[in-house]
Amino acid sequence: MTSRVVNDGERRARLARRHLLAPGARAASAEAVADALVALHATDAATVYLSALARLEKPEFGEVERALYDDRTLVRMHGMRQTLFVVPAGLAAVVQASTTREMWAKERGSLLKSAADAGLDAAWLERVEAATVAEVRRRGAATGAELGTSVPGLRDQVLYGKGTKWEAWQPASGRVLRVLGFDGAVVRGRPVGTWLSSQHRWEPGNGHAEIAVAEAQAELARRWLHAFGPATEADLKWWTGWKVTDARKALKAVGAAQVTLGDGAAGWVLPDDLEQVAPTEPWAALLPGLDPTAMGWQGREWYLADGIRPRLFDRAGNVGPTVWWNGEVVGGWTQRADGTLVTTVLRDVGGDAEAAIAVEAERLRAVLGEHRVTPRFRTPLEREISEG
Numbered sequence: 001m002t003s004r005v006v007n008d009g010e011r012r013a014r015l016a017r018r019h020l021l022a023p024g025a026r027a028a029s030a031e032a033v034a035d036a037l038v039a040l041h042a043t044d045a046a047t048v049y050l051s052a053l054a055r056l057e058k059p060e061f062g063e064v065e066r067a068l069y070d071d072r073t074l075v076r077m078h079g080m081r082q083t084l085f086v087v088p089a090g091l092a093a094v095v096q097a098s099t100t101r102e103m104w105a106k107e108r109g110s111l112l113k114s115a116a117d118a119g120l121d122a123a124w125l126e127r128v129e130a131a132t133v134a135e136v137r138r139r140g141a142a143t144g145a146e147l148g149t150s151v152p153g154l155r156d157q158v159l160y161g162k163g164t165k166w167e168a169w170q171p172a173s174g175r176v177l178r179v180l181g182f183d184g185a186v187v188r189g190r191p192v193g194t195w196l197s198s199q200h201r202w203e204p205g206n207g208h209a210e211i212a213v214a215e216a217q218a219e220l221a222r223r224w225l226h227a228f229g230p231a232t233e234a235d236l237k238w239w240t241g242w243k244v245t246d247a248r249k250a251l252k253a254v255g256a257a258q259v260t261l262g263d264g265a266a267g268w269v270l271p272d273d274l275e276q277v278a279p280t281e282p283w284a285a286l287l288p289g290l291d292p293t294a295m296g297w298q299g300r301e302w303y304l305a306d307g308i309r310p311r312l313f314d315r316a317g318n319v320g321p322t323v324w325w326n327g328e329v330v331g332g333w334t335q336r337a338d339g340t341l342v343t344t345v346l347r348d349v350g351g352d353a354e355a356a357i358a359v360e361a362e363r364l365r366a367v368l369g370e371h372r373v374t375p376r377f378r379t380p381l382e383r384e385i386s387e388g
Contacts, residue, residue: 004274006230007262008302012327013277015303018227019293020055021324022280027055030067031088034074038223039085039095041290042076044376045191045198048086050288059367061195069190076188076200078103078181081241091223096184096208097216099240104182111175117159118169128153128176133185133204141189141201148173177202184208196373214249217242221250222270228296230259230267238298262302284356285324286333286343286364289375289382294319294329304329308346311381320379325353332381333361335373341365342385 016022020036027033033052034040041047048068053059067074072089079085079095082103087095112122131151136142139150148154154173161167180186181202189203221236228235237247256268287293294300300309305328312332313319323331323343330353331345341361345354375382 003266004257004259005262006259006267006269009279009327010277011230011262011302013279014229015293015327016280016283017277021285021293022283026057028057030056030064031073034067034086034088035091036227037292037296038091038220038227039079039087040292041295042084042086044288044290045196046373046375047288047290048076049195050373051291053367054285054287054291054364059363065195077184078178080239091220092184093209093211094216094219094223097211097213098220099242100182100184101213104179107175107182108179111158111172111179114158114160114162114175115156115172117162118157120156120158120172124153124156125176128156128172129180129185132176132180136186136202137204141203143192143199143201144173144177147177147202181205196371198376214253217246217250218253221247221256222254225254225256225268225270226273229269229273230261231297232261232265232267232299235297235299236268239296265299280326282326282352282356283324284326284353284360286357286360287322287324288373289320289377289379290318291322293324294322303327305347311346311384312379314377314379316377318377318379320375320377320382323357325349325357331357332379332385334375334382334386335368336386336388337372339365339368339370339372341368342388344381344385346381 017025018036020027020033030052033055040051049061049064052064056063074086075089075092076084076086077092077095079099112125115125128151131153132147135147135150148171154171154176156172157169158172160170184205184207186202187205188200190201191197192199192201224239233247237244251268255271257271257274259267259269261267312322321333322329323333323345330347330349331343333341333343335341341364343357343361
């Protein structure tokens with residue numbers, strides 16, 4: 001039996017609708033954006049806001065602030081590929097059980113090895129963890145520096161990077177708080193400074209519900225396939241950071257149906273997601289560096305031409321700000337120091353596309369207002385056009 005073919009055009013149509021980029025598809029809330037994309041990259045603080053604002057019917061900074069810090073319906077946590085994400089609060093337990101729990105065990109073990117060089121043991125770490133959590137609860141919110149003042153054990157020195165050129169003795173505070181964050185005992189709250197700051201206050205966490213790893217991985221795979229399918233096994237493995245055997249088990253657990261992609265490769269969709277998706281009306285979008293759409297697949301040929309890829313990514317594989325036209329990346333953008341928003345396309349897209357891109361650029365310029373944003377990870381094209 002021949003499997004259903006999902007060509008590149010249909011994949012782009014699915015992307016447009018499910019990633020809230022097609023005309024009329026924008027969301028009413030920040031929670032709806034995060035839910036549609038499964039998770040928002042948060043390594044660069046600006047990405048969370050700009051990814052949400054690009055997809056909101058009424059793009060307001062306050063809407064994102066409300067969800068993150070007032071209602072706490074969005075949670076910032078480490079997850080897939082040891083990366084910092086913002087996820088819907090209801091999904092946090094699934095992310096923690098499917099990915100972060102294993103990271104927590106490795107990170108805690110690594111900290112204990114570093115502490116051993118200072119004569120510190122597991123009992124020491126347990127005392128410091130308990131004291132830190134108690135202090136966060138007492139204060140309600142505190143910076144790492146404030147906690148270091150109140151919890152003496154956080155000031156104990158541990159050896160970082162033993163045997164490397166980066167070997168150095170440093171306070172244990174950063175590593176302890178990272179471990180507690182992986183465990184859900186504390187969570188990152190409001191930033192120290194503006195919304196662009198990557199430094200956050202620590203607030204009490206609720207921990208995460210005990211979910212079996214296989215169950216959590218199946219649920220995360222289900223959510224991801226709904227948003228990013230059809231996709232390959234390699235895409236799922238890359239996005240999650242799982243072993244290939246875990247990816248295969250998760251696909252089997254959700255009953256994923258095999259389809260044939262435009263290049264002939266095997267792809268997977270949820271079993272109830274085989275209906276053909278019609279093309280959308282033409283659309284343009286300006287998405288920020290590390291946006292979940294650009295970073296959603298390992299195989300990107302169907303929406304990103306090889307010829308322009310080197311200019312849009314840094315050496316570590318981080319994507320910069322991108323310009324999209326009908327489901328394809330066609331260029332990039334930046335905001336200069338004077339607030340000017342500059343776009344550039346890297347191939348001929350025609351007058352209609354250029355006009356639509358200009359409209360989106362003006363929309364983003366108006367949303368940003370007096371705010372100035374420089375991507376944390378600078379890419380060749382972004383640097384080039386930022387300098388004029």
